[in-house]
Amino acid sequence: MSDLSEILKGAVGDVPEFDSAALAQRRRRQRRHQATGAASVLVVIATAGVLLLNTGGGGVVVSTRRPAASSTESSDASDSTTSSADTLPTPSGNTTLPSTIPPGSIPATTSTTIPGARPPQISDFTGTLTTSGTTVHVGEGVDLELRIHNASGDVIDTSRDEHPNLELYCDVIQNPGPPKKIGVAYYDGWYLPEPTMQPGADGVITGQFVPTTDFIGRASCQAVVMQLPLPRFFPEWDAITAIDPVVITVLPADGATTTIASTVPPSSTGGPPTT
Amino acid sequence: MVACRLNPVPVPDVSVSVQDMRWDGGDAAEFCEALHPSLYGSLLLYCGSREVAEDLTQETLLRVWRHWPKVSVMSRPDRWAFRVAFNLAKSGFRRLRIARRVAELSDPAHTPPDAASDPTDAIAVRAAVATLPPRQRAAVVLRYFNDLSVADTAEILGCAEGTVKALTSQAVANLRRAIGSDTNDDLEIEHV
Numbered sequence: 001m002s003d004l005s006e007i008l009k010g011a012v013g014d015v016p017e018f019d020s021a022a023l024a025q026r027r028r029r030q031r032r033h034q035a036t037g038a039a040s041v042l043v044v045i046a047t048a049g050v051l052l053l054n055t056g057g058g059g060v061v062v063s064t065r066r067p068a069a070s071s072t073e074s075s076d077a078s079d080s081t082t083s084s085a086d087t088l089p090t091p092s093g094n095t096t097l098p099s100t101i102p103p104g105s106i107p108a109t110t111s112t113t114i115p116g117a118r119p120p121q122i123s124d125f126t127g128t129l130t131t132s133g134t135t136v137h138v139g140e141g142v143d144l145e146l147r148i149h150n151a152s153g154d155v156i157d158t159s160r161d162e163h164p165n166l167e168l169y170c171d172v173i174q175n176p177g178p179p180k181k182i183g184v185a186y187y188d189g190w191y192l193p194e195p196t197m198q199p200g201a202d203g204v205i206t207g208q209f210v211p212t213t214d215f216i217g218r219a220s221c222q223a224v225v226m227q228l229p230l231p232r233f234f235p236e237w238d239a240i241t242a243i244d245p246v247v248i249t250v251l252p253a254d255g256a257t258t259t260i261a262s263t264v265p266p267s268s269t270g271g272p273p274t275t
Numbered sequence: 276m277v278a279c280r281l282n283p284v285p286v287p288d289v290s291v292s293v294q295d296m297r298w299d300g301g302d303a304a305e306f307c308e309a310l311h312p313s314l315y316g317s318l319l320l321y322c323g324s325r326e327v328a329e330d331l332t333q334e335t336l337l338r339v340w341r342h343w344p345k346v347s348v349m350s351r352p353d354r355w356a357f358r359v360a361f362n363l364a365k366s367g368f369r370r371l372r373i374a375r376r377v378a379e380l381s382d383p384a385h386t387p388p389d390a391a392s393d394p395t396d397a398i399a400v401r402a403a404v405a406t407l408p409p410r411q412r413a414a415v416v417l418r419y420f421n422d423l424s425v426a427d428t429a430e431i432l433g434c435a436e437g438t439v440k441a442l443t444s445q446a447v448a449n450l451r452r453a454i455g456s457d458t459n460d461d462l463e464i465e466h467v
Contacts, residue, residue: 004415004447004450007400007454008320008400008404008419008420009420010396010397011396011398011400011401011404012315012316012320013397015312015316016315018308018311020308210341212341
């Protein structure tokens with residue numbers, strides 16, 4: 001009968017045909033999601049704004065992304081044509097080991113919890129975030145480098161299968177007031193390559209932020225601790241306030257015409273963390 | 276202990292691009308079409324949902340498309356795509372879940388694909404795979420669904436080859452238990 005490979009392939013069953021037009025549809029869907037998500041978050045922001053005003057914390061400027069319908073795609077997947085696919089080079093194992101696994105011979109390496117390590121907290125870290133540029137056109141890339149220092153006295157497991165996780169995170173500036181919630185369906189985030197940080201250890205997260213039209217306006221990249229997403233509808237993040245965020249102005253692709261959303265002062269992106 | 280993580284996928288420095296490193300399979304559309312079945316199948320096994328798998332597959336292919344000038348000069352662009360896919364599956368799953376829920380709220384006509392047409396044993400196998408810890412799941416999908424070598428799997432997952440072997444072995448042992456005795460004798464595992 002079947003080996004594991006055949007069992008798994010059989011379990012997949014029918015695979016939908018590749019449809020390049022579906023990619024274009026996805027782009028349109030993303031924009032619709034984003035607009036809807038932004039609307040939902042505005043309710044949250046409005047509520048937070050009222051609370052801030054009531055507590056003397058007024059003056060928060062709320063930026064809204066321009067309507068999705070106003071965006072202009074510089075290119076679209078549906079413009080491309082598809083043809084019969086060539087076969088990808090498929091690597092395969094070329095060494096055979098014994099077909100049975102001796103009981104007890106497998107090292108226990110899959111635990112998601114590192115002994116002695118604890119999840120990250122926003123007060124654990126100091127560091128700097130630098131960028132190769134503060135203005136970028138859609139489709140171009142900005143290199144980000146987050147140098148982070150474990151200023152706590154504990155071993156931190158920064159990137160876990162469970163939350164919270166330390167992330168370098170880029171989002172559109174649209175939700176400046178606490179609580180910080182992910183207001184868009186898609187964003188960019190990066191983790192530490194080596195997730196375990198000893199006390200006093202330094203780490204570097206690098207990433208290339210390549211904004212889509214969804215980010216046109218101003219984007220903020222910062223070090224955050226992403227909080228447990230469920231059962232909440234929107235995941236939440238808390239900024240690591242000891243590390244200044246960077247604000248990146250995202251312009252339409254060269255040749256594209258679009259309206260840029262209203263802007264938000266950079267100072268509004270690094271608000272006090274929620275606890 | 277070596278942790279196996281799905282790490283960020285850096286876009287390579289194309290300043291060292293060499294013509295003979297280019298994928299010779301054609302343009303981005305051809306590459307995406309060729310990669311689509313294995314990506315979709317991998318993500319279906321990893322996520323357990325056809326809808327999510329299709330979401331993640333399209334998102335991955337969109338990123339391939341977006342970065343095609345750089346991706347096309349890689350010696351193994353499929354590895355890069357798989358890293359993107361599994362990274363999305365891990366860190367991006369929540370975003371897709373949000374997107375899906377928003378879509379459901381905003382589009383009354385939205386209906387998830389019907390999975391009822393899948394054979395029962397296929398559903399059972401996928402359910403068994405879904406019980407594996409994420410890293411075991413990724414390892415076994417890459418090794419046994421995609422027939423990738425230990426080295427390729429380690430590169431995609433960003434961990435040591437020994438870790439991949441351990442993850443795979445544990446995954447197989449767990450699958451043996453989860454799938455049941457009827458299948459136990461049929462799991463003939465080729466090790467690398």
